[in-house]
Amino acid sequence: MTAGSEIDTMAAMAESFAPAVADDLASGGIRARFRLAYAGFALDVDLALPGRGVTALFGHSGSGKTTCLRCVAGLERAGDGLLAVNGEVWQDSAHGVFVPTHKRALGYVFQEASLFPHLTVKRNLEFGQKRIPAAHRRVAWDQAVELLGIGHLLDRMPERLSGGERQRVGIARALLTSPRLLLMDEPLAALDLKRKNEILPYLERLHDELDIPVLYVSHAPDEVARLADHVVLLDQGRVVAQGGLQQTLARLDLPTAFSDDAGVVIEALVGEHDDAYHLTRLDFPGGDVLVARRPEAPGQRLRFRVHARDVSLATTRIEGSSITNALLATVQEVAAADTPAHVLVRLDASGTALIARITRRSLDQLGIVVGRKVWAQIKAVALLG
Structure with a gap:
């Protein structure tokens, strides 16, 4: 998949798919198991995550955070994989089930907002919303615009936005696809400290006001501490720990993961x-x-x-x-x-x-x-x- 088609696919976020294929996956929550290998790297994760709130995938660079997120999105296909999101099965390799990315009801926010440069903010947002039939829309236009504080930006072109403003527009576009799951791949990594502090309150509002589970990739402990309810600590493609934020941060068997930031x-x-x-x-x-x-x-x-x-x-x-x-x-x-x-x-x-x-x-x-x-x-x- 090319970078351009990947962005277009993520913007589409079409309707959710078929019924669950196994009774044990029909309950709420996110169940994810992926095993795949490249030269010099292998991902082997087995996750049982809450079906609401923010789950942070945390770890050093190269720990497998983004690869895991891409497996959830369907951009990487694990030969041995299982994924169920609040009762909807998107992958079950044992039963030959693999829902393609454009049919998974998810939103994806990249490190760079990747807005269409020739469209205004308003038209960028419309591009995300128009792919979802009106009857299936779960996030209203006014709600997304107000949550991200971008009402005054609607007539601007992307080139006239700051980095933080572009990222807020990108998040709003993802929300307007009415996702059942929102994926965020280090959305603050490309921003300086001032812009990070500008956007963090908006991310907190998403956490407080929307009932959409979020998988949030980060290697920044302060972001995780501020935003997450649940933490998955990854190292060399494997899960070192997973659990509630407070309980996981209080563990003493993981000091190397948090270094002197314990x-x-x-x-x-x-x-x-x-x-x-x-x-x-x-x-x-x-x-x-x-x-x-x-x-x-x-x-x-x-x-x-x-x-x-x-x-x-x-x-x-x-x-x-x-x-x-x-x-x-x-x-x-x-x-x-x-x-x-x-x-x-x-x-x-x-x-x-x-x-x-x-x-x-x-x-x-x-x-x-x-x-x-x-x-x-x-x-x-x-x-x-």
């Missing part, structure tokens, strides 16, 4: 605002933390990240410290870190997982062992959003 993601509710000190309290199971004043109203959800390097441990609560965020926690596990001088300590703060990166010397001097109560002092909190 840490956890915590879902919290905005509590009270302290206008005198310009602070906001975030509440979650196990305690609360104070952060710089947030604009959100009390009761709104926020996600934040705590890196292992920003957590220190004490056997008693330390008074008179500038570190104001401290949680009582129980040591659950100790594991080797990426250097022989350090260890990673997994903690349970009344239902909220934390990881601390401390020296082996501190581990021995403080007598930190599994089951011990400690105070986890959080030196920094990274708000996601």
Whole structure:
């Protein structure tokens, strides 16, 4: 398939296909198993993913993320393959089933938006929508335009758009094909930091407001932490781990995957605002933390990240410290870190997982062992959003 035909095929996103061929695949969720081999690389994955929310395919370059996504799209055909999306079977090699790409109800967002340069934004969007019969459209024009904030761009030509604007238009075009599954292959990789920060809030809105499952390929931990509900960690074409975001990030047997970026993601509710000190309290199971004043109203959800390097441990609560965020926690596990001088300590703060990166010397001097109560002092909190 040529690059041009690939883009055209992705834009078509025709009607969904035939009934399931096996009762065990008729339930919801995404079931994907692919085995294929090239010279020097083999993909062998077996995935059971939720049928809603954002699943991140995460790993280093060359780990097989994009190959796996292309198998889902039907752009690569695994000789041994199985794919069912919320009860619809798109591939089952054991029964001779392979639905071609243009008959899979999916949207595909590439690293580059690949808009038609001779068409306005409006006509680019119409190109995606017109391939879907009106009776089968699940995403309305106004909804897609408003979600991506592109109403003021409709009369522009692609050459007059910034990189972030082009990508937002590309996402809107994919949505207007009314997909049952949205595939995003490192959609922020070609953007600078400013443009990434510009587009991330729109991706969060897609997550919050649309009931379309998303497979999101990335090698950027911060993107995964901000957007994902579920994570699949790939390495050399194989699945190293898969599961919920919070549970997977808290695993200590995967430190090399996250390098010195190890840490956890915590879902919290905005509590009270302290206008005198310009602070906001975030509440979650196990305690609360104070952060710089947030604009959100009390009761709104926020996600934040705590890196292992920003957590220190004490056997008693330390008074008179500038570190104001401290949680009582129980040591659950100790594991080797990426250097022989350090260890990673997994903690349970009344239902909220934390990881601390401390020296082996501190581990021995403080007598930190599994089951011990400690105070986890959080030196920094990274708000996601």
